[in-house]
Amino acid sequence: MEWESKVSELPVPRRVNIGIVADRALDRAAELVGAWLRDGKRESLEWVATNPTRRDKHPGSFKVNLKTGAWSDFALGDAGGDLVSLYAYLFGLRTQVEAARELAQALGLPDSEVYSDAPPALEAAKPKKSTPWAPVLPVPEDAPLMHKAHVMRGMPQRVAVYRDGAGRLLGAVMRFVTSDGGKDDVPHTFCRHEETGQTEWRWLSFPEPRPLYGLDALAARPDAPVLLVEGEKCKDVAAAHLDEFVVVSWPGGSKAVAKVDWSPLAGRRVVQWPDADCKRAPLTKAEKAEGVDPGCKPFLAAEAQPGLKAMVQIGALLAGLGCELWRLELPQVGTLPDGWDVADAFEKDGWSAEAARQFVAERQRRVDEVPVPVGVMPVTEVPAVVEAEVSAPSRLDASAALRPLLDRFALVHGKKRVFDLRHCEEMSWSAFVAFLKNDKRQADAWLAHEDSKVLMQHEVSRLKRDASERLLQQDQDFSDALQRYVYLDGSSTIWDQQLQKIISFQDLKVALGDAHKVWLNSPMRRKIDRRNLVFDPSLSADPETHINMFRGLPMAPAFPGGRAPRVRELGELVPLFPACEKIIELTMHLCDDRVEVWEWLINWLAFPLQQVGMKMSTALLMHSDVQGSGKSLLFEEVVKPIYGDYGATIDQDHLDGNFSGWRSMKLFCLFEEVTSVSERFTQSGKLKHLITGKTQLIERKFVDAWEEANHLNSVFLSNSALPFHVEASDRRMMVVWPSRKLDEDLQDAVLQEIADGGVEAFYGFLLSVPLMYARDGVRRPFGAHTKPAETRERLRLIALGLAPWEAFLVDWQQGKLGVPYGPCLAYQLYGMYHDWSLRGREKSVLPYRKFGQLVESRIGSRQVKHYRHGTAKSQATLFLPIRCPHGEVEQDWLGQYVMLFQYEARDAGWRVDEWEMYKPAPIRAVVKDGKERVAAL
Known part of the structure; x- marks a missing residue:
């Protein structure tokens, strides 16, 4: 027939060799990916960038391997195995065939290389999955605990735990702070390997359709109205303040609306609170070429803003579920900061719950019909959810004898070596044949079978590493090591929680042996920014983001009657502490019984203990030519033990040394004879900085130097008449000259008090001191900047140094x-x-x-x-x-x-x-x- 002849004359559709295009593109991977993702940068073999298909402000969650072409968005779980699929994803093409055609043309590949005249297969092969891991929902009760940290991102800032209506665990979404201060939300699910059956926690997205965040609350309160917000943080903040609502959100943000199961909201009253986005119109090519400032472009219309756009899409979906839909009408675009949401209202703007309720009451509008604004994808055009791949049965069924071998063993690509999946061990071909009792025919049959597995070398290495890590994670010592050692990002050093010190990576290798490699690659390894390791005795650093090297003073004070007495005068306090009576007498003896000097000394000792970490602007110099006056007895045996490890005794070698690690994490330092006659002037500048410097550079051998806050208060003891130079205008030094030798009876009584808990009592005495000091007959508050008394020994020391x-x-x-x-x-x-x-x-x-x-x-x-x-x-x-x-x-x-x-x-x-x-x-x-x-x- 005529129509048959016409059909026969039509050209046979040519098949596109996608693999060939992908290989040719891989040869120019760095050039192509750099042009497609211009805001990214290269890190080793990967290109790290933001995802231009979603609201992604910070690079790190979207990565492309420049060696293999594999790519992944860790936040959404979107991924692909080559640059053709990446091209299709970035430029919105429906199929990889279209992407391959466009990419081949861009690369200038000849048709003979790209196209095949063979007719396409009657049944198109299903696309390969990017990962053999599939999430298991709900998580089995016997599953191990989810990871506490990410191998690259460290400890999360916030963890949103997803549960179903019965309260069973589904997974989590963890928020990490990126290196540039941004935020990155990464899903975490319990997965099963489709080939090996192995199960473990992976950083993969929920399967589609994805669950809502707040299903357990929805099920518990079936009659409560629902407040729908964007983002897990907004859901948690709103739920903590607006208890009249059941607050829910969804994973993935505004670009993942079509991937969510909205059916749990069927028939409910839903109030939508959109994000107040303020995006501007994009620059044209001509404007980009001219360098036009993007900030001069007008704001997009309200319905084109991502937050409202997503809510409109959701509204269209909810309308089909019989929901009573309300939406908050936000102020004009540009009135609020870009991205302002319910969390910002409470945390940044300081709203009360009542203010938020009033905002909702005044702003909510009934949505009877949900029009689709220009630029918003209609519901009918939402891409269909991609179903999980189901492995097709092989054309040739393996024999009963080969099936166990096919399930257990895999060939290592490029080598004649075999990998045992059960024991995660690699063996030579001869060893494999020997395992089969030298049945070479059976070995060859396994190798020739189309169902025999092939593993790349990096997959073999990963499986070995994972197996080794699983064994180590069952070891309590290694589990303790994961908690004990914290990597300091931005350095080559580690914080040792047990030793409370910074150690080098070489120290870690010695401590863990071969296990240090598993620790280094473990996703449970803890990591913080080096700048977030601080010494902060005031305890003001955020424990969620910082590690504080200060753990509190070790000693517990002893008070008469169990509580600190309250008095107005220091003289009234002394009789209340009989347990340290002789220690107090020793302090008076060292001041030659001069009340004004003694009162200054007691206040100076008390102030940094009552306000821990306070840096005094003065230091104490107690020197005398009298041997055995009791100076060391007071400060070495009584005062320093109060500070525990945060106190130290320093000699001349410490001060002259090339390293300053002895200053780190110190609140009190006792300097014994630290300056010689020849160095009394050269050491002056270093001592001045120790006394008044706000920060100090800490340097230790084999460890990166770091800057640390200076909370050090100093006492200098000497038996020299001129220990170091003190200038007449210098107000850093309080000088005391004990002129009498300590009586043996008083010395024995002090030692007995120390043995009987006198140090704890003296600590309680100092915590009870009313911080007041009399000078020129006037009593004034004593503080960190109170000037030292003008003692006669200070004037003498100044004169000697002239x-x-x-x-x-x-x-x-x-x-x-x-x-x-x-x-x-x-x-x-x-x-x-x-x-x-x-x-x-x-x-x-x-x-x-x-x-x-x-x-x-x-x-x-x-x-x-x-x-x-x-x-x-x-x-x-x-x-x-x-x-x-x-x-x-x-x-x-x-x-x-x-x-x-x-x-x-x-x-x-x-x-x-x-x-x-x-x-x-x-x-x-x-x-x-x-x-x-x-x-x-």
Whole structure:
């Protein structure tokens, strides 16, 4: 017939070789994937990016293997095995055939290579599944506990546990914080391997149709209205405040609406609370080329925003289920922050439950008909749910003898080696033949059978690793190791929870042996950002995201009557603590029974214990030439034990060493003789930073350096009269000089109190101290910045540390030189300094110019001035430590002081006449009114 002849003339459809296109695309994988996912970056063999097909703001959940072409969205469970399927997924093509055709054209492949003239098979082969693992719902009761952490993402920030209407576990969705501070929601389900039957927890999405989040609450309250929100966090926050509703959500966000089972909401009253998205119109190609700012584009219409768009889609689905549908009318687009939702209302905006109820009451609108806005996919066009693949029976049934071998063994790809799936062991071909009792024919039949399995080498390695991990996870020691060791992301170091210290990876390998490899690859391995390991005695760090190295002071204080007494004066407190009476007496003895000094010392010891972690801006220096005064007894045997491991005794070697690990995690340090005579000036800067620095760099051998908050308070003990240099203006140091040796009876009594719990009682005493301090007859609160008392030993220490020229000025100011402290000729003051240095046998004398500069820097003024005594007028360089009084004639006032300085210096025995040798030569002659005048320096 005519129509038959026409049909016979039609060209036979050509078959597309998808595998060939995928292989050719793989040769240019980095170039292609980089062009398709421009916001991503390469990490080893993977391309990490955001998923452009959904609301995905942070890279990490969408990855493409550039070596194999396999790709996966860990948040949704969407995946594929080659770049053709990736092309179809990203560009919305219905079939891989279409994707292969377009990709082949883009790659410029010849038709002879891409197409085959053979007619297509009568029955198209079903697409291969991306994974042989299939979720099991509900989770069996004997299943192991789900993972606490992800192998790459570490500990989750939030865990949403899904249950069915009977309360049975279905799985979870865990929220992780990404390296750039974003959020990544990853589903976690219990799965079974379709080939081996092995079961374990995997990071795979729920099977479709996916369950709602909140099914157990729906079943428990069948008559309650339903509040539908987007996201597990919103569901949890809303459920905690709005108990009149049953709050539910769904997994996967706005792009996964069609993949959810909405039937549990049938016939219910549902109120939808959409996210307040504020997306702008996309840039055109021309605008992108011109570099137009995306922020200048107008907002999309409300119905085109993702949050409302998803709710409209859901509404269309719920309408067919007989639901009474209501939806909250949000403010105009752009009024609220982008993505604002019910969780933001409570957590960021501080709404009360009543405010939220009022918002719902005022904003809810009845949805009778659900129109589909422009740009929203109609329900009829929602892609059909892809059913799980069912393995087709093989064309040739294996014999009874081969079936056990086919189920148990697999060939290793590229090698003549066999893998035992039952015992997860690899064996040579000869060993396999020997296992079959040298039946080579049976071995060859197994190898030739079409149902014999083939495993890639990486699959063999993974199965071995998984088997090893399962064995180790049953070992209590390894289970303890997973909890004990925490990887510090961004470094090569680990936090040891048991030892409470940072260790190197080499230390971990020694501790775990071969098991360290399993620990390294275990999804249960704990991980935190290195910056989130902190030493925070104030306990203000969030325990959900941080590890605090501080675990609290180890000692329990002892109070009379079991509670801290409340008094207003320190003197009232002492009789209430008889258990540490002698220890308190020891503190008074070290202060030479001076009440003002003792009260300052007790307040300084008490403040950082009452406010743990408080950094004092002062340190205590207790030094004396008296051996056995009891300094070490108080601070080594009484104070330091209160701090336990957070206290330390430091010597000169610690301070001079290249490493500073001894400072880490310390609240109290006792420095014993840390400075020698030659280093008392060079160590000054380091000690100042220890006392007042806010942070400190911690360096330990074989471990990455890190910065840590400085909560260290310091006590320096010395038997030297000049342990280190203290400047007159420096207010960091409280100086105490015990002048008496400790009585043996008091020493024995203190030791007995320590043995009988006196340290615990003294700790209770310090916690009860009213933090008040008297100075100049006025009582004031004692705080971290209270200045030290101006003790006589502090003044003596300052004087001992003065440079010779500074000591000379102090003697002049205090009238010890026999001359008035006032204006004087510069050369005469230098002459007196020279004589003073010779009398004191100083090793070196400053030259005239340097002396003048230093003195000027201290007293503030050196000028050329006219001065007059009687009728004689002169001009010279003078030091002016004081100003001319108001009402005086400056020239006469200066002249009186200059002559008085000269007369009294001669009377005091100074060699005034020899000072003329220091008088500088005139530098110029000034002619005025015909007379020559000399201007001197």
